[in-house]
Amino acid sequence: MKSANIVLKGKQQVELLCEEAPVAPPGGLLVRTRTSLISTGTECICYRSEMDEDSHWAGWVQYPFYLGYSNVGEVFELGEGTDGYAIGDRVFSSSSHRQYAAVAGRPIKIPDGVSDESAAWSKLATIAQTGVRRAELRMGARVAIIGAGPLGQLLTQYTRLMGASEVMLIDTIAERLEVGRAHGATEAFAGSAADAVSFVEQHTDGELADVVFDATGHYAVFPLALKLVRRFGTLMLIGDSPHPSKQVLTADVLTRQISVRGSHNEMLPPHAEGWDAVRQMGLFHTYIERDQMRVEDLITSRFAPQEAPGVYAQLLENRAETIGVVFDWSRLGNFKGNQLCP
Structure with a gap:
């Protein structure tokens, strides 16, 4: 059996390859x-392939590189000794963009009340949820979020759920801010974080934000974000810059005693270890079922897998008009790569 897989074969070289399908691993x-x-x-970032040589990005992106980590699928085959699953069960895994995926361990089952397109956000939702937990928000906190892309939209919804009194969303793209307002942002600023100080002061009685989330992953935003944090406040780095050597630490950390925290994947400190990825995903699914969060309407584009080369080229040139982008694998049909994939 064959599998059509989206592969980054070199810098800005994406192909849909027909490869041998894996088998179900034991368990x-x-x-x-x-x-x-x-x-x-x-x-x-992976597609652009421009990163500091000593960064973790450089060690991670090795060709051929299989893009993606947000996969919704149905159980096609059970491995030896696997129990608790049935053929046809829907599951979420961090598998790449591929027609067939071998999934070890016990991926989370998707509840009937959660659509495929909502479930596809499970990994990003867990990354955002981990960041909110790391921030240790308190009821009534005044929050600023820089970047209204996928992570910024999720952070907006989570911080409102956590009881933030102000959720100030900052982005240069007005359309993204409109989406954020529809999903919980109390205020929005269309412009650069460099120009947002007075905006944040206006909505915090001049005190600035208790917590600022930098969800951009751009090294230039780091020093700008520090200017938006109140004295003794917290800056959360959610986005991961491929150029950490260019990030500049300003005197604000010392003179205003700001705490800077990083959040990566689902890693939490020991006192919160009970909230592993599966449990956080389960909570996200519960929020979706209760209509306390909405993500399906964050999807702005849907493509067939065979359109992947053009999709990534388009995103690199201009992703400002997109938020959620999905591949619909029911549209794969018969694909001809090196050989026919049935």
Whole structure:
């Protein structure tokens, strides 16, 4: 059996390849993909392939590189000794954009009340949820979020759920801010973080934000974000810059005693270890079922997998008009690569 897989073969060289399908690992599953979500920030960094040589990005992106980590599929085959799953069960895994995925361990089952396109956000939602937990928000906190892309939209919804009194969303793209307002942002600023100090002061009685989330992943935003944090406040770095050597630490950390915290994937400190990825995903699914969060309407583009080369080229040139981008694997049909993929 063959599998059509989206592969980054070199710098800005994406292909849909027909490769041997894997088998279900012992205790695991073989999953047939239904929908996969592009993490536009991360995957565009991988596609652009411009990063500090000593960064973790350089060690991670090795060709051929299989893009993607947000996969919704149905159980196609059970591995030896696997129990608790049935053929046809829908599951979420961090598998790449591929037609068939071998999934080890016990991926989370998707509840009936959660659509494929909502479930595809499970990984990004867990990354955002981890960042909010790391920030240790208190009820009534005044929050600023820089970047209204996928992570920024999720942070907006989570911080409102956590009881933030002000959720100030900052982005240069007005359309993204409108989406953020519809999903919980109390205020929006269309412009650069460099020009947002007076905006944040206006909505915090001149005190600035208790917590600022930098969800851009751009090294130039780091010093600008520090200017928006109140004295003794917290800056959360959610976006991951491929050029950490260019990030500049300003005197604000010392003179205004600001705490800078990083958040990566689902890693939490020991006192919060009970909230692993599966449990956080389960909570996200509960919020979706209760209509306390909405993500399906964050999807702005849907493509067939065979359109992948053009999709990534387009995103690199201009992703300002997109938020959520998915591959619909039901549109794969018969694909001819090196050989026919049935």
